[in-house]
Amino acid sequence: MAKNTFETIYETLKQRILAGTYSIKMRLPIEDDLITEFDSSRYAVRKAIKQLADEGLVYSVKGRGVVLLEHTPQTQQFNLNLGQLSGIKAMNADRQLDYRTDVVSFKQVIVDADLSEQTAFEIGIPVYAIQRVRLFNGQHAVIDINYFNAQLVPGITAEIARKSIYHYIQNDLNIKIAVVKRMLRVDSANKIDREHLELGENNCVGNMISIAFNDAGRQFEYTESHFIPNEFVFTQLIRN
Amino acid sequence: MAKNTFETIYETLKQRILAGTYSIKMRLPIEDDLITEFDSSRYAVRKAIKQLADEGLVYSVKGRGVVLLEHTPQTQQFNLNLGQLSGIKAMNADRQLDYRTDVVSFKQVIVDADLSEQTAFEIGIPVYAIQRVRLFNGQHAVIDINYFNAQLVPGITAEIARKSIYHYIQNDLNIKIAVVKRMLRVDSANKIDREHLELGENNCVGNMISIAFNDAGRQFEYTESHFIPNEFVFTQLIRN
């Protein structure tokens, strides 16, 4: 860790904040002191503070200083899964979970008007249409409905889908996943959901829609992940 | 608008991107060209590009340049309600909606162990406990369950709750809302939800939990907003 000056400062400050070193005064040392302590430039110090602010640990007030945000065990968890990448597999890697994937459907189709409307893919291009059920601790908790642009992401097989498409994309195809845009909704459960998910009494699902772009700016994926209620949490940080 | 050099550059570039000026080559001009064009420093140019990247419009690749992300009408909507502040009132100010608030319950209580566990407020402090139903176009769509630290946010009345607590906090009390941490879940509907929301056939709700901090770093609010399915969307951007 800590390859850059900036990272060293960031890691050190974060440790101290979490250890409560600064907690009494509820303030970080002023920039000049940090510059002196770490023998670095203002740039590195400010960048480290910026990252701490992005994580919701501190807040800068012009003319006053850098304030620490109260962090209780409850609010602590916010600082964890803020912006994760990869599939749900990695998304839950921190929790120790028994995990399995069933490929329910695997097709290659041409995008028509309706599908284009839904996925934002151009009409006429070939896509892989894949449906996979994710089991956590034996529970049918998530169904992933994927559409991958077959020109940008060629050669997907059912076998790859059973393991990890993202692993295949990144390691075998060497595609860089640059940006993922996400939408979160609560939808009434549809036929597919009722068929494949253990909804119990519930008749709704969470729906996480992901649109992924490679580092050439091209959208290569549209995915809907329908998940059962009461099991998943998403976090977001808003700063003024 | 555009008070700073940085803002001028940012606004100009954003306009051009949305107008499609750069779309053919799928690239932004290189930094040096932008420095020349806007007669500014590299700092301002890079800051503008950073903001465009934060919005999901572009993506920087070291050694190659700044790539434009495909933006179709569908993915465009992602760029809207990314990080909004204020209550739901402002959250939906862009849509033209008939809007009303009913105060269902208004109490002042002392935080006990259970409530402390839930809200992360200290045991023993007084809080306002408020329940409000939000009607959009006459539909009972949202119930807000608020807890405000009565020491940090004194003097809330039912009348204020009916109008806008955030307006009162910011304009009358002059409190600066620095940071809001949010969690999103899908919960099975409870008694209060079934009583106050127009769930129709659905028996689940979305649950947006907000924890707000003032610019002294103190948590002054814990709120759960339970909302009906199929009506609300949340967005998130993840960058590598």
Add this chain to the structure above:
DNA sequence: GAGTGGTCTAGACCACGGT
């Protein structure tokens, strides 16, 4: 008025991508 973070300039060098 003193102290603090926010903005900005003008450089330097490094790391990576493509040729």
Add this chain to the structure above:
DNA sequence: CCGTGGTCTAGACCACTCC
């Protein structure tokens, strides 16, 4: 190898907070 963005330094001045 060259061109590009990423990191970093050493300053200057401004805007805001607090006494």
